[in-house]
Amino acid sequence: MKTLAVVALAAAVTTLSAPASAQFAKPEDAIKYRQSALFVMGQHFGRLGAMANGRIPFDAKAAQENADIVAEMAKLPWAGFGAGTDKGAPTKALPEIWTQQAKFKEHSDKLEADTVKLAAAAKTGNLDNLKTAFGATANSCKACHDNYRAK
Amino acid sequence: MKTLAVVALAAAVTTLSAPASAQFAKPEDAIKYRQSALFVMGQHFGRLGAMANGRIPFDAKAAQENADIVAEMAKLPWAGFGAGTDKGAPTKALPEIWTQQAKFKEHSDKLEADTVKLAAAAKTGNLDNLKTAFGATANSCKACHDNYRAK
Numbered sequence: 553m554k555t556l557a558v559v560a561l562a563a564a565v566t567t568l569s570a571p572a573s574a575q576f577a578k579p580e581d582a583i584k585y586r587q588s589a590l591f592v593m594g595q596h597f598g599r600l601g602a603m604a605n606g607r608i609p610f611d612a613k614a615a616q617e618n619a620d621i622v623a624e625m626a627k628l629p630w631a632g633f634g635a636g637t638d639k640g641a642p643t644k645a646l647p648e649i650w651t652q653q654a655k656f657k658e659h660s661d662k663l664e665a666d667t668v669k670l671a672a673a674a675k676t677g678n679l680d681n682l683k684t685a686f687g688a689t690a691n692s693c694k695a696c697h698d699n700y701r702a703k
Numbered sequence: 704m705k706t707l708a709v710v711a712l713a714a715a716v717t718t719l720s721a722p723a724s725a726q727f728a729k730p731e732d733a734i735k736y737r738q739s740a741l742f743v744m745g746q747h748f749g750r751l752g753a754m755a756n757g758r759i760p761f762d763a764k765a766a767q768e769n770a771d772i773v774a775e776m777a778k779l780p781w782a783g784f785g786a787g788t789d790k791g792a793p794t795k796a797l798p799e800i801w802t803q804q805a806k807f808k809e810h811s812d813k814l815e816a817d818t819v820k821l822a823a824a825a826k827t828g829n830l831d832n833l834k835t836a837f838g839a840t841a842n843s844c845k846a847c848h849d850n851y852r853a854k
Contacts (some may be wrong), residue, residue: 575750575759585746588739592779595736599726608726624775628743 576632579640586632587643593625597689600670603679604686612677619667619674619682622689626667630660644702659696666692727783730791737783738794744776748840751821754830755837763828770818770825770833773840777818781811795853810847817843 576582596618602608603615638650649656666689673685727733747769753759754766789801800807817840824836 576746581746584742588742591735591739592743595727595732621779628772 576634576637579637582632582634582637583641583643583645586629586637586645589625589628589632593622593629596621596625597693600674600682600686601690604683610679610682612674615674615682616671616677619671623664623667623671626664630657646700646702649700656696656700659692659699663689663692663696727785727788730788733783733785733788734792734794734796737780737788737796740776740779740783744773744780747772747776748844751825751833751837752841755834761830761833763825766825766833767822767828770822774815774818774822777815781808797851797853800851807847807851810843810850814840814843814847 576585599608599618600615600622603610633645633649633656635650638645638647666685670682670685670689673681676682727736750759750769751766751773754761784796784800784807786801789796789798817836821833821836821840824832827833
């Protein structure tokens, strides 16, 4: 069953990691989209953090559910940072996102990779594994925010 | 490969359909969460609608990607309708959501089931299948909005 689950996860990740052919009617839709996807991801990530930091008891099943959702959500926001979406609605996105696109993509790719590892770590049911993967992922969030999000 | 993909999808759906142990720090977080999840879902659903209605050319790969995301997103919003989240931030959610919880759950369960069928239809690569499944899902969206969302 464990093997099947890993195969299934890998297949699902492969399926969903392709570009989602994002097309937005207006820049404000793209901005709202990326903010929404990041907010949903953040809520589930925060629950993992509460377990990793001991604020709530470790619940292996809940950790796995939340980490799976984080890994799915982590693929989505980037489509909302297309050309012309630097303004059109209130946003903390800095201009460097568009002037340093390759570097920004390195950050988002790293986050996606980290969240795949996070989901795998959660699946082990071991709190120490979760803590390690959570810390690595949190660092990726922070690195990107430090560089590309207004204070 | 087709069989593997179906097995993978079924496994992924099973994994993620369990309750996500939702806990929100404040009612406004729950409200923002459900609105965010519904908005992300709506953007991807809208792209399927554009294909189903002939406003953009049918792209089987994009349809499948969008439908997979719709099916994942359709599981999430409901955790944000917990007790005490009828106010705390601007919301169109009507009081009936909390006074008719079983009926509201019937609606959300139906939508989830419809989106699983939608993803399966998209996977066939056949536009007519997509149109049928899109229409059924759109009806479920509308039925719930008519009953539980302020105009």
